Amino acid sequence: MLGLKKFLFKNASPAHLPDDIKAALESWRSQPVTALDEAHFHTRYVVIDIASTGMSPETDELLGVAAAAVRQSTILPDDAMFLDVESATDAQALDRQLVALLQFAARSPLVTYHVSYVGGFLQRLFKERLGVDFQPQWVDLAWLLPALFADKSTSVMPLDQWIAAFGLDEGSSRRSAMENTLMLARIFQMLLVRANGKGVDTAAKLIDESRASSFLRRTH
Amino acid sequence: MIMSQQVRPEQQTAAAIAEVEAESRKEGRRRVAGNTIAFLRNHAPFNKMAADALQHFAERAQIAFYPAGSEIVGPDSGNVRFFYLIESGKVQARQAGEVTVTEYSILSLGAGECFPIGAVTAGRPSTNIYLAIEDTFCYQLPAEDFMILMATSPEFNLFCTQYIASLLDQSRRQLQLQFAQKASEQQTLNSPLIGIGSRSPVTVTPDTPLRKALETMSEAGIGSLVIAGEDGRPVGIFTRSDLLDRVVLAELPLTAPVSQAMSPAPFSLEEHATAYDAMLAMASQGIRHVMVTDAEGRLTGVVSERDLFALQRVGLRQIRQSIDSAHNVEALQQSAGDVRQLAFNMLAQGVGAEQLTQFISALNDALTRRVIQLNLENHSFEGIDWAWLAFGSEGRDEQTFSTDQDNGIVFECADKAALDALRQRFLAFALDVNKDLDRCGFPLCKGNIMASNPQWCLTLDEWKEQFSSWIRVPQPEALLNATIFFDFRPLFGKVELTEAMRRHLLIQTQSNPMFLRAMAHNALDVEPPLGKLRDFLTDLEPDHPGKIDLKKYGSRIFVDVARIYALAAGVHNTNSVQRLRIASQRLSIKTEEINAVLEGLDFIQLLRLQHQYLEGEPGRQGDNLIDPEKLNELDRRILKESFRQARKIQTRLKLDYQVN
Structure with a gap:
């Protein structure tokens, strides 16, 4: 019984959170999950990337989060978000930023490059700060690209190589988190067209394809 | 008031979350825009635009991907909703339908190029099909934001206006091609x-x-x-x-x-x-x-x-020679026909409306002078200073193919007792000239604005007094007369008399600001026929449904505004194009702005000439009524832009003279 209760309420907000954040989390939890059987054109995807002090979600620190929605296959400047985690003045300010990110993501499928990296950082932070088990529907471009663009590469490779393969301008200097997000968003726009062409025409199918490709590659 | 101070703590912090979210979203938008601006900075005209205009573009422009082979926008997509700027890839512009309205039929656009400027400006469907021929990314700016940029960024406005002006140029060449075809049909030895x-x-x-x-x-x-x-x-x-x-x-x-x-x-x-x-x-x-x-x-x-x-083609020199050596009205009738034919040939050879109307005026002047000379053989005015005046469109050097007579006489008479007798002699002479001109294809004026009318056969002092009385009391009739008689030009006789009239006129108008204001008020009575929903208003003339009077609702607007600015700036010229050019320099109106206006006037005049020549029945006076539905898409677009220029210059007049 106790175990079951713990399982059922493991997402419950930690007691230390202020009421407004608790309330916001409750309302987020009660939001319906985005229907995933719609065509890509009708699905709002959120492309997300982070800046961090290093590559390890366990030991390094998150500095910033850049997210941009792709709706009707279009990137809209009005539907973007940037969290300056690094310069959050206090714990509550950070918590509110994280809640704002949850509200922005609004249970849309999240798109990134290497879920293990991006998702790892976010998961740790959401768990530590808000007690939230952050398990969104991920689309991992790192694994999906070689699966859908086998004509360009059949193996997982660094993002810069994909950018070059697509003939996109990679810019001279190092990309910021938002620049990287926008680059991923453009690649994702191209990927949606390719996916449609291969019959992967809903968000659900795309997420399945993403999972399958990463599973196959990791185990075989 | 008290209620609002008693906010519960969680409400306050709920507002704090909303604030954080709004702040983060704003920062997100700013950074997306920064990414776009980095691209815009490398491309004209954006590299010249002010920072806030760029920021507006970048914060509103969406980024869309079009795979190779997909249509971005076309005639079937309805009114254009976006202004597109190519970020990468290649786009092909292709004329829809079978008729080519611009000189290119296929145009390839690359990174940094924009489309469809004409359609988004006019808020109508694109005439071209824009097809991505490579994988293409575009920034797409919603049409309403495009309009805001047009209104707020002079650099962006200039860029788009110049683009449309180049369309004007293309359309003119198309028009000339049509004429050339008709001319060659008529003229070559290949005709049946x-x-x-x-x-x-x-x-x-x-x-x-x-x-x-x-x-x-x-x-x-x-x-x-x-x-x-x-x-x-x-x-x-x-x-x-x-x-x-x-x-x-x-x-x-x-x-x-x-x-x-x-x-x-x-x-x-x-x-x-x-x-x-x-x-x-x-x-x-x-x-x-x-x-x-x-x-x-x-x-x-x-x-x-x-x-x-x-x-064989009739030449300018031969016509001049035959006019100058004509010994009777019959020979001049032949020459009048040749003038028409030559004007037509010139239209076909690509002479613009401004030059063409001046050229028609020049030959008509020569013709009128010859008619006057021939009649002077029967009427002698030895020792008397006098001049033959042209008014209205003839006075402005803006005659089209069908213009009726508007003329008068100014003379000096020192001996008051002899005035009536002298006036009778001038009237008799003028009647003969008016009749001969009618026989040469210049119909008698329906409003009787002719030298044979005693009202318009006046001494210099009488003309001055007439002008002064119109200016002092700007009644509707006086204002109407001003629009005809203030555009005078000497055709024959003593030019000094007309110069004296002009000086008097300019001094009078400049010392009577109320008069110019009344003129401005009058000039704003008629507005260009632009519809709010439809492109054009075609029901303004109850007798001619579906048609637009290009003179009344088109060229006259420009002409009226030009007259007011010319009088205000002391410009001696009567030609509207010259008036606007010179007045704009004196009133420091931007050259680009006035050029766009003049292009608009030129196009409307060209359409009138085309309509009168290509559609007019031989021997019948052509009208100015065109059916916009019968124009090709490009001409329609340019006509609309030309009317917009008319509206623009009217708005300026409204501001300058504070007419509401």
């Missing part, structure tokens, strides 16, 4: 005989007595006579030279049938043979006439050597 020469030749039957045949020729004033049988087939031709050889010298009695004197079996060609065939036949067979017959061999016309020469 059916359209050349006499279409209903005078004929007699072979048994007609010579006397009767000669009488027929004399009555009809012709030099040759076709003899045709009962079935209408030509059997012979009798000419004046035959009279000498075959009648007089052969001592043939005048009672003999004409068949005995005619040249039998005249050379015939079918109607569909060309002028070239006729010319060849004349040259090879030494004949001067070719019978034109239908398929059954029945006579339908005669082509003479002279008709074929008339096909």
